[in-house]
Amino acid sequence: MNSENKNGRARGALLAAVRGLVLALVTLPFGIVFLVLVPLSLAFIPLGIGLLTTPAVLTGVRALADVRRRLAHEWCGVRIRAVYRPIPRGTNPWTRTFTMLGDPQTWRDVRWLPVDVTAGFVTALLPAVLLFYPVEGLMLPAGLWRAYTRGDTYWYAFVPVTGQASAFGAGALALALLAVALRYTPAMLSAHFRLTGAVLDNGEGELAERVRVLTETRRDAVDTSAAELRRIERDLHDGAQARLVAMGMDLGTIEMLLDKDPARARQLLAQARRNSVDALEELRDLVRGIHPPVLAERGLGDAVRALALRLPLPAEVTVELPGRPDAPVESAAYFAVSEVLTNAAKHAGADRIWVDLHHTDGRLRITVTDNGGGGAAVGAGSGLAGVEKRLGTFDGVLAVSSPAGGPTMVTMELPCVLS
Structure with a gap:
């Protein structure tokens, strides 16, 4: 069981080191490119060229930040929240540009670029350095010190290597560093993503956006409820209520015709019956539109x-x-x-x-x-x-x-x- 834990720790450390190395060497060039393109594109806005280039550049910055957010969650379970303002489809370049520039999340992404190519690069590279540097120290006692020294002193960390004895001292230090690396390398990669989250995370914006959406939906709900009440009132007035009024008038006429014209009274009775059936059906449809009985039951x-x-x-x-x-x-x-x-x-x-x-x-x-x-x-x-x-x-x-x-x-x- 102890052996399995050690193997799992070694695999986790190696995976964290490789991932950090990939982040440092692959994403850094993109960060530098966008760090140059963003101010250039903004500078060309007064000339009109920037209205075309700025949305594309900022979209690229957003895509780079989105990749980092996704990797933070998948690799280390670090959640970095982001809330971007929606951009309506078919908008002209002017509206698109200034909608993106007016979005606080866009500026979080832009501010993250210089942090990522400096402190972010160091914190991403550190796990690989910490894990792979002891490999050199472990090779010194095997004879590598001869190739390094050649009559001079070679420093491995703070250990001066001048011969076989000092090479063994460097090897002991490498073993200690390796033990530290195996234990803390994954935490160092998490520290890189927490640094990223400190700049990119927009928890307050997420809350503000949620409040805005809820406010809009509540307003829509009130408007919808008012329209629904007006519809019910209109349906009652034009439908069932009109039929009931007509049926009442027919019954009054029938009462007067019972003795004078029984045949006509019977016709009006049949008509009143049909009106009552129609009124009942309309009321059922109206109730079904408000809250269907089958749904309640x-x-x-x-x-x-x-x-x-x-x-x-x-x-x-x-x-x-x-x-x-x-x-x-x-x-x-x-x-x-x-x-x-x-x-x-x-x-x-x-x-x-x-x-x-x-x-x-x-x-x-x-x-x-x-x-x-x-x-x-x-x-x-x-x-x-x-x-x-x-x-x-x-x-x-x-x-x-x-x-x-x-x-x-x-x-x-x-x-x-x-x-």
């Missing part, structure tokens, strides 16, 4: 199955939910799926739809796939934009994959726990 899985049965094309529903989300989350997920299914049936040109619902790692994940022609996108005025806002109210996300020619896959995720 049987849960999200059966409610989505009921939606699929009402579609004009075949739909296959797979449900793996060991419990039920909270009612607000369940309702938001139901209406989001309803909107996506309606869009697929109307616009996708598909002949089959697949719906998958499951819960994993504290998130409700819903995927709707169709074999239509593709081309779906989240844009202003689209039904998917409304779905994205509905999910955003509960800190959920929407992702759409819809290449030309299909298929289209819409994925929705909501953080929640199941009862």
Whole structure:
């Protein structure tokens, strides 16, 4: 067991040293290049050339920083957060340039460049130096000291090597250094990434961005709720209420015609009955639009199955939910799926739809796939934009994959726990 621990420690130290060496020798040239290109590109902005080059250069700096963040997490478990402001698609060079320059995270990336090519280079190279330097010391007692000294004194660290005896002293020091390297080399690589995180990490920006998104989604939720109330009021006024008023007038007329014209009274009774049936159906539709009874009684899985049965094309529903989300989350997920299914049936040109619902790692994940022609996108005025806002109210996300020619896959995720 002790031998396995030593072997594992040796492999970990060697891996950390090699990774640090790669960081120092491979990423350093890119850092130097961008350190030169950034000020040059900014200097050319007044001439107009910088409006074209600056976004490209800053995108390259961002990509380099993203690689370092990813390696920090994968190699040492160090999380370096970043929040970039979104850049609208199709913007002109002026807007794109100054949107990026106005982003605090961009300037964090730029400030990181000189730190990375100086202190970052040293801290990345140090694990390799610490691990490989003892190799030279261990070779000195084997005769390497003769090639190094040649009548002079060769210093190995603070040990002067002039002969075989002093070479053994250097070898002892190398063994001590090797023991230290095997123990601390991985920690030194972690120190490099912690230095990187001290400059790049934007935890405050992440919180600010989250507050901004939540503020927007809450505002959208309030606007949506107000619009929904107006719709319900309009449907009641123009639909069920009008039918009930007409039915009341018919009943009054029937009361007067019972003795004078029984045949006409019977016709009006039949009409009143039809109005009552229509009013009841409209009220049921209205209630179903507010909160479907099947959702309240049987849960999200059966409610989505009921939606699929009402579609004009075949739909296959797979449900793996060991419990039920909270009612607000369940309702938001139901209406989001309803909107996506309606869009697929109307616009996708598909002949089959697949719906998958499951819960994993504290998130409700819903995927709707169709074999239509593709081309779906989240844009202003689209039904998917409304779905994205509905999910955003509960800190959920929407992702759409819809290449030309299909298929289209819409994925929705909501953080929640199941009862």
